Amino acid sequence: MLGALRDWIAEKLPAWIFLGGLLSVWQLVVAQEWVAAYLLPSPTQIFATTWQLWPEIWAATLSTAHSIFWGLGFSILTGVSLALLFFAIPLVRRAVLPFCIFFQTVPIIAIAPLLVIWFGFGDPTVRASAFIVSLFPILANTLTGLQETDPQLRELYRLYRPSPWQLIVKLQLPSALPYMLTGIRISAGLAVIGAIVGEFIAGGGIGSLIDAARTQQRVDLVFSGVLMSSVLALSLVFAIEVLSRLLLRGRPYLRKV
Amino acid sequence: MLGALRDWIAEKLPAWIFLGGLLSVWQLVVAQEWVAAYLLPSPTQIFATTWQLWPEIWAATLSTAHSIFWGLGFSILTGVSLALLFFAIPLVRRAVLPFCIFFQTVPIIAIAPLLVIWFGFGDPTVRASAFIVSLFPILANTLTGLQETDPQLRELYRLYRPSPWQLIVKLQLPSALPYMLTGIRISAGLAVIGAIVGEFIAGGGIGSLIDAARTQQRVDLVFSGVLMSSVLALSLVFAIEVLSRLLLRGRPYLRKV
Amino acid sequence: MSAIKVTALSKRFSAADAPVVHNLTFTLEERQCLCLLGPSGCGKTTLLRLLMGLEKVSDGDITLSSGLIEHMSYVFQEPRLVPWRSCLENVLLPLELTHSSSAAQRDRAVALLQQLGLGERLAHFPSELSGGMQMRVALARALVTEPRIILLDEPFAALDERSRFRMQDLLLSFKAELGLQYVFVTHSIAEAVYLGDRILMMDAQGGQRDWRAIDFPARDQALKMTAEFNGIVESYSRLFTDMETALVESGGSG
């Protein structure tokens, strides 16, 4: 128990130290007026603002977190399912996959009218935006993972004529896991930005906060929003890490024999 | 030669057929006024607009392509280098990696004034934006690829006390290749959107075109821009595919022995 | 009735290369056990894979008696264990995949591993096992489904003599008690003579050279001390050497 705690600290300590260093340099840069405070507020000012407007900021963060949860959750579900479909039926992959990249390249703001009309103003559009932006990485990575499964193991499993479902659950997904988890990590960050951009359009959450602050000369508040979005992303990545450790507990995944 | 052509057609045909189907349905949907034309213009209208404004659109596309090329190129370089650094020195990874996700979550628009001040109005900011947005996937995927290298092969190589450089070039990179390529594919799409968002900020290219068209409710022109950005992304993905096939020609990468 | 009928079977991996298996014809009767001998690279593994349906036939035919395909089992030349499954979980895999994971069968899996000397390794992962242990796990995995016929690709090559003898006798006991039939690839002529009702020798040109039925009244390790046994081994050895010499002279791979 104590050992686990010590390990955990040893693992996370460098990040905290780096963070400390980063903030100090940042503070210095602003204090020395190398960069004007109206462009880049100092960390202390950002924290002060965050503290001062905490109820609003916290409410906004919760609302954004909620949208991210649904958007990312749905893109994981869809991404993995599509990857499986594409893997199972190469014809579908060859037909549809090129167009999936569309999801990544279309500026949300350009299709805002469509989004708002289809999903309604407010949270649904925000979720849809988070979903659209975060779909491709999880899809592409899972698909690559499925395709990179050791063909020798595939041959072994096929000896026993497994159902497609068994093949997926007992071979393909476990062996695609490192790919999937990396895809999810990438998608998590994108879901955050997707939600915020969605909120530029459909209101609510951190996005709305940043949007209002940025036109009001409240750079400190803008950076409060950016801070909270980063915190959201880091929490997500942390949650994914914990989850994947639980999943992989004691399992030498992909450690070759 | 002829056989290669036939294979190529067989491989790409489903995508073209799907595209055809998609466009037909789309055309029908708009023609039947199931979706209003002021929300979603018909494909024929988009093509007509594109045709009509081709000189402007083509110039914009070239300019955006240029920025994407530099932004993506730089993020591949940086992403792979950082991944190697993180892989070689786990302490640095543990310290810095969590903050790299920042690149994915920060709304470019929130830090637009900073970008503009550092990089100026025009292409450099656009490139910077494309770079920022596309860095993380290539970094995360390459790192995962490096970490997933078969430990048995690592052991084999280490017998011969290779220089770190040799280990990287002759073992780590080849075995991380499928991961890297997937990362690059994801990043390619993101670089496109990054460049367009950058152009919202700094002007020029497809981004400006879309932005202006949007304020004038020129949905057809907006979609011309979206079309061109998708074409750019698809061309990129295609180029990457050709490149990776050249790289892997006749090589059973990661085909287990 | 014949279990396996092979007619004019050929396999080539590319049009350019010579065929690996060339115009092979033989019939394996019900319950008859076959040993495959031949120099490295002559196509033994390929033949086994063809029988199992893991490779496509280039020419000729393989006919299996009806229903046999469902009761076939295979041991690869390398252990091919699933790295993220423990020893026992690896053995249980076929049961899980064939929806037949009854308690009795789980017990059978444990019993098999015990018989194979791995009773204390049930929870170990493949990377924590020695080479010979891994191969034994693979063997248990192939036996756990109670197959009617099992194709084995040098399953005992990584074992010491003593373990090898025990495994041989285990296989013979399955043959006697459960009517298990097998096709067994080995490099040891004595092992082939001891385990095979028939022996098929292949040469590196991709054809068979000889083909005989062996009938011993009983098989146990004591048999290996008998003159008859040693005579047969001796005669096969000579045959093998002749083939090999011909080969070396003709400059082929050996």
Place this chain on the structure above:
Amino acid sequence: MSAIKVTALSKRFSAADAPVVHNLTFTLEERQCLCLLGPSGCGKTTLLRLLMGLEKVSDGDITLSSGLIEHMSYVFQEPRLVPWRSCLENVLLPLELTHSSSAAQRDRAVALLQQLGLGERLAHFPSELSGGMQMRVALARALVTEPRIILLDEPFAALDERSRFRMQDLLLSFKAELGLQYVFVTHSIAEAVYLGDRILMMDAQGGQRDWRAIDFPARDQALKMTAEFNGIVESYSRLFTDMETALVESGGSG
């Protein structure tokens, strides 16, 4: 001067389990070749890995004569070829990694592969080679650097008898002509006697049982027909059987 000195060497993989190598002490003189025998899972591979520095010593010491570590080579129990490199490229790998890829050495790689019967497979990828071929490529890879000492983990297990004999004699010729020293893990007592100046027998409890020096005036395949050779094999066999019996009775893994 001794090449390798092992003192009270122990290795345990986890505090809970019994040690795999237990309090092992021996000295290998310069140019002396050692064969390791022992039941499956007794720790042969582990000992070899300890010597190579692939595993950390838990207790005791391994001392190598100065400079030896730079001229050591290793053949793993499995071929462990690089999947994206052709047969020849796999053999050239050590040369590339040690910056010593002269034309002469490239020629040597090709010559080695020819000697090993793979002259026509230079451009094949590992997945296109048979099991025995893969192992021979691994052998060529270990020899191409002209090591002073080579550690071999059952290198010939996947080979037929005839190929095996040729490989044995190749190894002996390197020993005689280039002064190559080796530590050789095998399951064949005859092979151990034929190849080993000394033989170390390990038991499954993690200690050594016996340790003898063997001196033949000359070594060629004809030696195997002599009474002296067979007598020694016989005596080792008996020893091994005794150990094994003890093992089975004590319920250990075998």
Place this chain on the structure above:
Amino acid sequence: KPLVLALNWKPEPQFGGFYAAQEAGYFRENKLDVEIIEGGSGTPTIQMLLAGRVDYAIVSGDEVVIAHARGGDIVALFATYQVNPQGIMTHASRGFESIEDVVHGDGVLLWQSGLPYSQFFRMKYAPLKVTTAPYLGGIGNFRNDTKLSQQCFVTSEPLEAKAVGLKVKTFLVAESGYNPYTTVLVTRRARLAQSPDEVKRMVGAVRAGWKDYLSDAAPTNRVMGDLNKAMSAETFSASAAAQYSLIQTTAETELGSMTLERWQTLADQLLAIDVIREPVKVETLFANF
């Protein structure tokens, strides 16, 4: 089900009258249940209205004309700003005397190049000499560069600039002759045809709200300030003061009322700069109540 009124920006004094009507209960008095939803920088307000997602919306005058030209049948009901509050803000140190000076000077001009007034400038003042770049809001870059001019709402950016001690000179876009009604309340023609009475009550309530707001902005500002934390109380009152003269009408015309001539001028201008391709029926663009 409440009637939804979609704003095209966050709660700010430019929407003061609508919030005032809500606060003072004028909607309720007129038997209207109105929900005000705020917008953001990408909110497609006009499309939301056209698609029937909302019942009323706030758009700018040129948007109404453009929508008509593209077949979107909406009707302007109440024009908050009689004078377009859009302006060009410059550093006083540049000594510019007119918009013409700005666009013929050196340096950079930040504006939304998609907005019709920029096309109007391009035509009227051709050729422009100033380097143009997109404007996204805020005055960060303006503060950082004395040779930089930018688009603004005279109710917003110039006040912020002064608040941080900058000396600025601002020119109204309207000075150039391009002066569309702004912050215009619109609805679909279908709605107007279906329930003209509701529309009438709606405009009545809005007008009452604006009357209140123009006489005393403070109470509504407090309400909006709670909804928009990014804007300080001082900015609220300064902004409300700055916009007064742009909204207030003469004694004989009612707040928010529009004239055919103004709409005609706008439609002609938009046609001239090619923002619309066909003339629109100007009399269908609006209805005074």
